[in-house]
Amino acid sequence: MKLFLTCPKGLELLLEEELQQLGISETKQTVAGVQCQGELEDAYRICLWSRLANRVLMPLWEGEAETADDLYQSVQQVDWLSHMRSEGTLLIDFSGQTRGINNTHFGALKVKDAIVDQIRDKTGARPSIDKVAPDLRINVRMHRGKITVALDLSGDSLHRRAYRLKAGEAPMKENLAAAVLIRSGWPQRSEDNAVLLDPMCGSGTLLIEAALMAADIAPGLQRKRYGFSRWTGHHKEIWDGLIAEAKARKAKGLLALSAQLVGRDQDKQVLRSARQNAERAGVAEFIDFATCRLEDLERSALPEGNGLLVTNPPYGERLGETQQLMFLYRHLGDKLKAQFAGWTAAIFTSNPDLCKVMGLRADKQYKLFNGALESRLFVYPVSERREKAEEPGEVKLSDGAQMFANRLLKNKKQLAKWVKREEIECYRVYDADIPEYSVAVDLYGDEVHVQEYQAPKKIDPVKTFARLQDVMNALPVALQIPAEKVILKQRKKQQGSSQYEKHSETHRFKEMNEHGCRLLVNLHDYLDTGLFLDHRPIRYRIQQEAAGKDVLNLFCYTGTASVHAAKGGAKSTTSVDMSATYLNWAKRNMDLNGLDNEQNLQVQSDCLKWLRVQRGEAYDLIFMDPPTFSNSKRMEGVLDVQRDHVDLIDGAMRLLRKEGVLYFSNNYRRFKIDHDALADYQIEEITRATLDPDFKRNDKIHCCFRITHKA
Incomplete structure (x- = not known):
């Protein structure tokens, strides 16, 4: 009989070789x-x-076949009662299109009608559709006027081996994992007491497939059902003979299995799934799973002998930002060179740029497809590290890193007297002063918060990463702090509520003091820390002017301006924001300063909506710092500060008493206030007066206006 086998793109040659090994030569x-x-x-x-x-x-x-009628007649050429019972079940897989059929659902219905009509005409009974466990699975393909009607003998896709019920994030399909292992040379190595290591093993697919290969276990042995199981042409005695042979080979293979398989991952939960998957596959006792971060991996803790490291690390499209993942790949490359000389490393990724930073030269590379993603498998022979070993504690900076460190120290020195005089605990020490090193560096006591500005797409990401690594190497040296106290984030264009999205879940808060106010910051969990450093002067101004006044803080974020107002003797403060998370943070800030009482209110609301319903002149001092743009689901409509600032200011001024002051600020770099539309008010730009020395180098960090009623 003629057969057609489907496989992921890139596996065709391997599949043909596999068929020849199974004794099938005409391919x-x-x-x-x-x-x-x-x-x-x-x-x-x-x-x-x-x-x-x-x-x-x-x-x-x-x-x-070209038309729907042609399709119907073609399907009726098959005697379907020779393949299924008259009251059996079926499922149709239809692909392709012609000038008469451009919808796969319509094509599948036409095929179903042809089969049902034929059987009903002959027997009076009719089969039905079963999408879960059909008796017969029919595959029909139309392409360029040709049609093929085929019986699917596999049923479910053969990559489903029945052992993986749980997987980690972005799992690799079993047949792709097998292809990666074959291309990495595992089948040959497995016969020689070899070591196989996956340091980021996830749900264990690579290791389980490797164990099945090494133990000569048929990958389909665990499956309970195939497409031919209820096919009337099924020869059970032939199948039972193959199953018996496979079970005998499995028993013999497990007894002879000498390969040493090691899986490590930092996620305990996903490792639990990996162990369960291995148990279902019958190979759990042959795989050493343990929790371990990549940075803690030690060659000395693994079985002796040279081996093969095979892994499928995250690659940007799935689990993280490319720039930050480059540190993972660089660390993997450094680990291999330092401890795994003589090994072979095979890295599978859908983002080849990440592998460029590993510092290794691939001996071979293969194009494979992970679903629709074109991917690469790089195979590296790991040789001895040749560079001169550094003295313990010694870090050699590149020329670029040294240049960055020099500018950092220069800025810190220039700010030193001001920092000491004003008793400043957190401030900006560098803000993209050198264009090639496009980061902002803020000191928060004994920790450093680094924000990398998103590079244009035309910039080579590998070069961008190299410069970022210069920054991360230079900071501990220049500032004399441990590397673990440097926190890196990437600042890209913020849209909607993305500025509110969590980056982590550490819940680690740190207390900072500013002009007599105690304020909580979190350097890990969000892009911003809870304290906008550039607003330090306007917060202090509010504190100095707040005595005896009713103060309103719109778009209050973590309520730091409200804390300053209350510490300055405000009669009352009202803080409005739509985020419950940040209002709770604001409440904690108030409580930290002994100000959590009924005179200091937090209101959860969309500020635009809240302003529309408020009436009366109720406040003496208002501070408003809206985002540049927001389309958060919690808002009604979309906020655009350039478009909407007139409505915002009008709304606030309706609530401002005659002698009161509105401070209006935002960080849109091209912002232009509409003086004509706001001609009823006295408007004074005070941006320069609201910039402390640490932000004088970047006078577009925000713009600020003092707005009052005209006499």
Whole structure:
């Protein structure tokens, strides 16, 4: 019989070689598949033993077809009662299109109608559709006027081995994992007491597939059901013979298994899933799973002998920012060179740029597809590290890193007297002063908060990463602090509520003092820390002017301006924001200063909506610092500060008493206040007066206006 096997793109050659190893010689590669010829026993053997195929299709009829009628007539050329019971169940997989059929759902319905009509005409009974466990799965493909009607002998895709019920984030399919292992040379190594290590093993797919290979276990042995299981042409005695042979080979293979398989991951929960998956596959006792961060991995803690490291690290599109992941890949490269000389490393990724920073030269690389993602497998022979070993504690900075460190120290020295005089605990010491090193560096006591500005797409990400690594190398040296006290984040264009999204879940708060106010910051969990350092002067101004006044803080964030007002003797403060998280933070700030009482209120509301419903002149001092843009789901409509600032200011001025003051600030760099629309008010720009020395180098960090009623 003729057979067609489908597989992921990039696996065609490997699948053809696998078929030849299974004793099937008449083969021909096609895109995402291989054609072959064989007996029914060969088809069964492929279903049981193929580690690479997705489906095994047995064509029942091939011909020409363009229209829906042609499709119907073609399907009726098959005697369906020779393949299924009259009241059986079926499922149709339809692909392709023609000038008469451009919808796969319509095509599948037409195929179903043709089968049902034929059986009903002959028997009076009719089969039904079953999308979960059909008796027969039919595959129909139309392409360029040709049609192929085939029986799917595999049923579910063969990559589903029935051992993986739980997987980690972005799991690798089992047949792709098998292909990665074959390309990495594992089948040959597994015969020689080899060590296989996956340092970021996730749900364990690579290691389980490696164990199945090493123990000569048929990948389909665990499956309870195939596409031929209820096919009326099924020969059970042939299948039972293959199963018995596979079980015997498994028993023999497990006894002879000498390969040493090691899985490490920092996520305890996903490792629990990996162990359960390995138990279902029957190989758990042969795989050493343990919790371990990549940075804590030590070669001395692994079995002796040279081995193979195979892993599928995160690659940006799935789990994190490319720049930050480059540190992971660089660290992996450094770890390999320092401790794994003589090993082979195989890294599979859909972002090849990440592998460029590993500092290793690939001996081989292969193009494979992870679903629709074009991916690469890089195979590196790891040689001895040749560079001169550094003295303990010694860090050699590149020329660029030294230049950055020199500018950092110069800025810190220039600010030293001001910092000491004003008793400043947190301030900005560097803000993209050197264009190539586009980061902001803020000191928070004994910790450093680094924000990398997003580079333009035209900039080579590898060069960008190299400069960022210069920064991260230079900071501990220049500032004389441990590297673990440097916190890195990437600042990209913020849209909607993205500025509120969590980056982490540390819940680590740190207390800072500012002009007599105690304020909580969090350097880890969010992009911003809870304290806008550039607003330090306006907060102090509010504190000096607040005595005996009713103060309103709109878009209050963590309520720091309200704390300053209350510490300055405000009669009352009202803090409005739509984020419950930040209002709770504001309440904690008040409580920290002994100000959590009924005179200091927090109101959760969309500020635009809140301003529309308030009436009466109720406040003497108002501070408003809206975001540049927000389309948060918690808001009604979209906020654009350039477009909406007139409505915002009008709304605030309606609540401001005659002698009161509104301080209006925002950080839109191209902001222009509409003097004509706001002609009823006295407007004074005070931006320069609201910049402390640490922000004088960047006078566009914000703009600020003092607005009052005209006499």
